[in-house]
Amino acid sequence: MDSFFSRYKNALVLIVVLLAQVIGVAIQVRRPLPKEHAQPDAGGIRLIRYWAISLVSPPERLVHWLGASILGVWDNYLDLIHVRQQNRDLQAEIQRIRIEEGGIVEDARQGQRLQQLLAFKEKYVYQTVPAQVIGTSGTEQSRILSINKGSKDGVSVDMPVITPDGIVGRIREVFPHTSQVLEITDPTSGAGIILADTRIRGILRGNALGQPQVVNVMPDERIKTGERVVTSGGDQIFPRGLAVGVVDRVVTDPDHDPLVDVLIHPAANLSQLEEVLVITNMGDEVTPKQKLDMIQSEAAADTEQLKASEVLAERLPSRIDPDAPKTDDQNSDDSADAEGEGIARPMRPPSALHPDRFTPNTTPAAASLTPGARLAPQSEGSGTTKAGVAKPHAAVSTSSSSDSGDNGDATETAAAAAKKKGPELVPDDGSRPPSTMAVHPTGPSATASSHAETTATAPVHAPMAILPATSSHGTATATGGTASSTTQPHATPTAGGGTASASKPVAGSSSTPGGATTRAATTAGNGITSPSGAGTTAVRAANPRPATVSGENGTTSEVKTKVIVDGPLPAGAKKTTPPASTGTPSPQTQHAPAAPTAQKKGPELVPDDGSRPPPTMQQKPKPQPQQTTPAQPQPQGGR
Amino acid sequence: MSRLVAASRRDIEAQPYPLIVFILVPVLALGLQSFVALHFERFDILDLPLLVTIYFAITRRDPIAGTITGCVIGIAQDALTRQPLGIFGICKSIIGYLAASLGVRIDTENHGTRALLTFGFVFLHSGMYWLLVRRLLAQPYAWSWIHELIRALINTVVGVILFALLDLAKRKEY
Numbered sequence: 001m002d003s004f005f006s007r008y009k010n011a012l013v014l015i016v017v018l019l020a021q022v023i024g025v026a027i028q029v030r031r032p033l034p035k036e037h038a039q040p041d042a043g044g045i046r047l048i049r050y051w052a053i054s055l056v057s058p059p060e061r062l063v064h065w066l067g068a069s070i071l072g073v074w075d076n077y078l079d080l081i082h083v084r085q086q087n088r089d090l091q092a093e094i095q096r097i098r099i100e101e102g103g104i105v106e107d108a109r110q111g112q113r114l115q116q117l118l119a120f121k122e123k124y125v126y127q128t129v130p131a132q133v134i135g136t137s138g139t140e141q142s143r144i145l146s147i148n149k150g151s152k153d154g155v156s157v158d159m160p161v162i163t164p165d166g167i168v169g170r171i172r173e174v175f176p177h178t179s180q181v182l183e184i185t186d187p188t189s190g191a192g193i194i195l196a197d198t199r200i201r202g203i204l205r206g207n208a209l210g211q212p213q214v215v216n217v218m219p220d221e222r223i224k225t226g227e228r229v230v231t232s233g234g235d236q237i238f239p240r241g242l243a244v245g246v247v248d249r250v251v252t253d254p255d256h257d258p259l260v261d262v263l264i265h266p267a268a269n270l271s272q273l274e275e276v277l278v279i280t281n282m283g284d285e286v287t288p289k290q291k292l293d294m295i296q297s298e299a300a301a302d303t304e305q306l307k308a309s310e311v312l313a314e315r316l317p318s319r320i321d322p323d324a325p326k327t328d329d330q331n332s333d334d335s336a337d338a339e340g341e342g343i344a345r346p347m348r349p350p351s352a353l354h355p356d357r358f359t360p361n362t363t364p365a366a367a368s369l370t371p372g373a374r375l376a377p378q379s380e381g382s383g384t385t386k387a388g389v390a391k392p393h394a395a396v397s398t399s400s401s402s403d404s405g406d407n408g409d410a411t412e413t414a415a416a417a418a419k420k421k422g423p424e425l426v427p428d429d430g431s432r433p434p435s436t437m438a439v440h441p442t443g444p445s446a447t448a449s450s451h452a453e454t455t456a457t458a459p460v461h462a463p464m465a466i467l468p469a470t471s472s473h474g475t476a477t478a479t480g481g482t483a484s485s486t487t488q489p490h491a492t493p494t495a496g497g498g499t500a501s502a503s504k505p506v507a508g509s510s511s512t513p514g515g516a517t518t519r520a521a522t523t524a525g526n527g528i529t530s531p532s533g534a535g536t537t538a539v540r541a542a543n544p545r546p547a548t549v550s551g552e553n554g555t556t557s558e559v560k561t562k563v564i565v566d567g568p569l570p571a572g573a574k575k576t577t578p579p580a581s582t583g584t585p586s587p588q589t590q591h592a593p594a595a596p597t598a599q600k601k602g603p604e605l606v607p608d609d610g611s612r613p614p615p616t617m618q619q620k621p622k623p624q625p626q627q628t629t630p631a632q633p634q635p636q637g638g639r
Numbered sequence: 640m641s642r643l644v645a646a647s648r649r650d651i652e653a654q655p656y657p658l659i660v661f662i663l664v665p666v667l668a669l670g671l672q673s674f675v676a677l678h679f680e681r682f683d684i685l686d687l688p689l690l691v692t693i694y695f696a697i698t699r700r701d702p703i704a705g706t707i708t709g710c711v712i713g714i715a716q717d718a719l720t721r722q723p724l725g726i727f728g729i730c731k732s733i734i735g736y737l738a739a740s741l742g743v744r745i746d747t748e749n750h751g752t753r754a755l756l757t758f759g760f761v762f763l764h765s766g767m768y769w770l771l772v773r774r775l776l777a778q779p780y781a782w783s784w785i786h787e788l789i790r791a792l793i794n795t796v797v798g799v800i801l802f803a804l805l806d807l808a809k810r811k812e813y
Contacts, residue, residue, distance in 0.1 A: 010702035014736045017710050021725035021732065028723035029776060045724055052669075052718030059670040135719070138672035140683045141772065141780060142720030146673065172721055182721055187779045208781030271680040 050175055053146065057178050060134045061148060068132075099311075105297060127281035128162075129153055133273045134178070143186035143206060143270075145169070149278060150177045158237055160279045166243040166267025167191065167231060168276050179278075183270055184244070185210045192234035193244050195262075198222045201232055204244060204264065212245065214262040216253065223250055229264055239282055243267040656698075660808045665691050665712050673719055684790050686761065688712045690798045692731045693760050694805055696738035697747040705742075709735025723776070730767045734760050750799050757798040761791040 005012065028045055131153075135146035149155050151174045161168040161181045169189060173180040182189050185206035193204045193214060200223065202214035214229070227247040233240030245266040253259045668687035676683040692712050696705030713731035717724040738760060746752055765787045772780045 010706075010736070010740070013703045014706045014732065017706050017732050018729055021710065021714075021729045025723045025725040025729075025771075025775070028725070048714060048724055049718040052715045055666055055715065056670050056673055056719065059666070060674050063670075063674055133677060135670075135673035136676045136683070137720040138669070138676045138683055138716070139686075139720055141768070142722055144719065144721050145677075146719070180721070186721060188721060208779040272678065 046173070049173060053175055053178050053180075057134065057146065057148075060146070064132065064134050064148075098307075101297075101300075102302070127279070128277040129155060129280050131155075131161075131179075131276050131278055133181075133276060140210065143169075143183035143189070143210060144172065145181040145183060145273065145276075147179050147181055147276060147278070148177065150175045150179050152176050154280045155179050155278050156280075160238045160242075161276050162238075162242060162279060163268045163273070163276055165269065166245060167238055168268050168270065168273065170237050171278065181276070184212045184266065185270055190235065191238055191244070192232040193229050193264075194232040195223065195247070196228035196230055197224075198227065201234070202262070204229075207261070207263075211248075212264045212266055214264060216256055216259045217250075217262050219250075219258060219260050223247060223262060225249060239279070656695075656808060660805075661695070661708075664695075664805065664808075665708075665715070669712075669715055669719065672716075684793055685797055686764070686794055687801075688716045688727075689731060689734065689761060689764055690757070690794060690801055692735050693738045693757055693798065694802050696735040697742035697753070697756065698809075700739055700742040700747075702736045702739040702743075705735030705739030706732050707735075709733070722772070722778075726768065726771050726776070729771060730764050733767060734764055737763075750803070753802050754795050754799050757802075758791050758795040761794040761798075762787060765790065 024045075129149055131147040131149040133145050134148050137144035145161075145168070147155075147161075155171055155174055157171055157174055159171045161170060167184060169181045169183040169186070170191075171179050172182040183206070184191055184204055187206050187208060189204075189206055191204040192201065194201045195214075198220060200217060200220060202217050204212050205215050207213050217223075225247055229244040229246060231238040231240055231242040231244060245264040245268075248263040248265040250260050250262050253261045665688065668691045672683075672685070672687045692705075692709045695708050696702075699705065709731035710728050713726075713728035714724050716727040716731075720727075738756065741747075741756060745756075747756070769780050769782050772778050773782075
């Protein structure tokens with residue numbers, strides 16, 4: 001017996017050693033324990049590992065410390081080339097990031113609010129422990145890192161290890177001063193991930209070649225190379241949203257056909273890791289310290305937003321020309337508000353630098369107009385219109401908020417207002433913009449005065465209807481208001497010296513911005529009356545405007561007006577071309593006695609080319625007296 | 640052929656080494672393997688603990704010592720990995736036993752012999768490791784003939800150089 005052992009002692013020793021190790025391996029590879037007993041190794045195995053780590057780590061720590069010291073001396077005291085330039089670049093980068101921070105904080109706050117609404121439990125990274133990588137497993141088959149932080153530093157098993165670039169792995173084994181990190185490239189690792197674009201979830205593992213891959217994925221053509229991969233948080237180890245890497249390629253899984261494996265290029269440089277962060281504290285509730293940090297960051301972000309807006313305001317080109325001359329502030333909103341005693345008033349355009357006939361406030365004073373007088377020659381299909389016979393007159397019939405029934409007073413009020421801010425007379429040449437582009441009225445006072453021949457103006461802030469008043473040959477046209485109120489004109493034009501056009505707003509169209517209801521009657525030409533809302537009246541086509549209009553400032557402008565005529569033109573008025581204006585300022589040219597002058601300077605009569613409104617909007621003209629008294633219904637005209 | 644067999648009594652005697660060398664060299668091999676691979680990713684193709692195991696086995700020419708040495712170094716290497724303790728231990732125990740057994744019969748002072756032995760043992764180590772990992776533990780392991788051949792060649796070259804350096808630590812016999 002002794003000879004047997006002595007003869008085969010070498011082989012027996014080998015067999016015993018191998019058998020012991022096989023039994024040891026068999027014990028170690030038993031099924032994993034529950035979570036509460038989640039120790040990867042038993043006590044004896046753990047002790048052996050601890051001895052091995054303790055044996056290897058000190059030299060590694062020493063070498064690492066020496067290397068770090070040498071590199072630190074070199075980097076901090078010797079290699080300082082381009083440091084100033086880098087500092088400047090970093091300062092600029094910080095400023096840019098601060099500007100972006102405002103928006104990001106807003107998004108974060110919104111996200112947190114939404115998560116609270118949905119009772120979504122989000123794990124936030126609260127506390128990390130920086131650690132240095134001091135070693136690896138040294139083999140190709142085991143992707144293990146050794147870090148210089150252990151249980152004494154608060155590290156425990158299954159804590160995630162990350163870098164600013166992306167995840168690295170999780171803590172596998174913890175010793176008092178060192179820990180082992182299982183990289184995501186190891187075949188036994190696992191992490192829940194999600195593809196950022198396609199939102200495909202999967203499990204990340206390392207393959208045999210040490211490359212992470214998402215295993216057992218259903219084939220999907222949407223998965224493209226370069227798609228970002230982030231953690232999904234489903235593994236209860238990694239917080240949600242950490243960068244994992246990008247898709248490298250998709251290969252067929254030979255063991256699970258037709259499933260595919262998505263190979264990932266890790267975001268973190270796992271081959272040359274030096275410093276990592278161990279997430280030691282996560283949770284789904286915001287701690288007071290976190291709240292304080294959030295408040296501070298929000299305050300800082302708000303401040304930065306203000307700074308950013310100021311910087312942008314300084315850098316952007318100003319819309320206000322500082323070299324432009326000062327304009328009259330009478331029309332400014334401030335003055336309007338001051339006068340209005342808190343009543344919201346519509347915005348008014350500033351005074352024109354170079355007034356012309358289109359400029360507000362150049363309308364002749366209403367007091368200078370003769371009620372019932374024609375402002376422009378009227379033509380009628382029957383030929384009763386005597387174009388250019390009558391000098392244009394404007395009879396303003398006003399029933400405004402201060403309507404007292406005294407038409408004379410109302411007219412005077414309107415005239416006085418129009419003298420200040422009356423709108424101008426504009427002929428309709430077809431180029432008039434729609435009412436949505438109309439200028440703003442010049443105030444409540446002008447509202448009354450603009451019942452005379454004015455363009456359709458629609459204040460932006462005032463729901464009002466633009467009432468058309470077209471009175472050429474009994475044609476009434478309507479232009480819609482801007483405030484979505486449909487205007488249904490009920491024109492009753494009267495031709496032949498008594499043409500009256502009355503438009504009736506339908507949907508609250510005569511509400512002035514100040515809340516007053518205005519009912520106006522415009523007498524255009526030879527007795528054209530057109531009540532309108534909001535003190536604005538659109539006069540189309542046959543706008544009886546004198547050829548020469550004298551502005552308030554005495555300037556004279558020539559206007560060539562064309563009057564559209566249905567049917568044959570009257571013989572006397574056919575192709576009547578007004579002579580050129582003399583250019584003499586004549587504020588009184590709109591008075592009746594100036595009819596010959598008006599005839600000379602009357603509008604040109606042109607045949608109807610079919611561009612007028614459809615006949616459904618035309619009304620039979622009714623005879624009307626030449627003069628229309630405002631607010632006093634005439635027995636023959638009006639309505 | 641005469642160079643490959645032990646021609647004299649001196650050749651088959653165990654080469655004496657100071658105890659510190661027996662302790663320090665394996666630890667240094669493990670530390671270097673762990674540390675250098677951190678900064679040079681492809682350094683893990685080397686297996687310094689295996690080379691140390693082969694060297695001590697063929698120089699001491701004691702199968703039991705070779706088995707124990709291989710077992711200890713292998714388990715220490717296992718301790719640095721995530722795999723169960725014993726995988727590398729089993730492999731290196733067998734390698735130590737075989738290397739020591741061959742060291743009794745052949746001349747291990749020759750560099751060519753050392754190169755051949757090293758190449759064969761590294762390749763055998765890879766095969767045993769694959770067998771244990773893939774078949775015993777049922778874990779993924781990518782076997783590539785070309786990769787294993789290159790790995791064996793590189794380890795052979797490094798091993799021959801390393802063995803020459805370690806020969807300097809032999810205790811001189813007068």
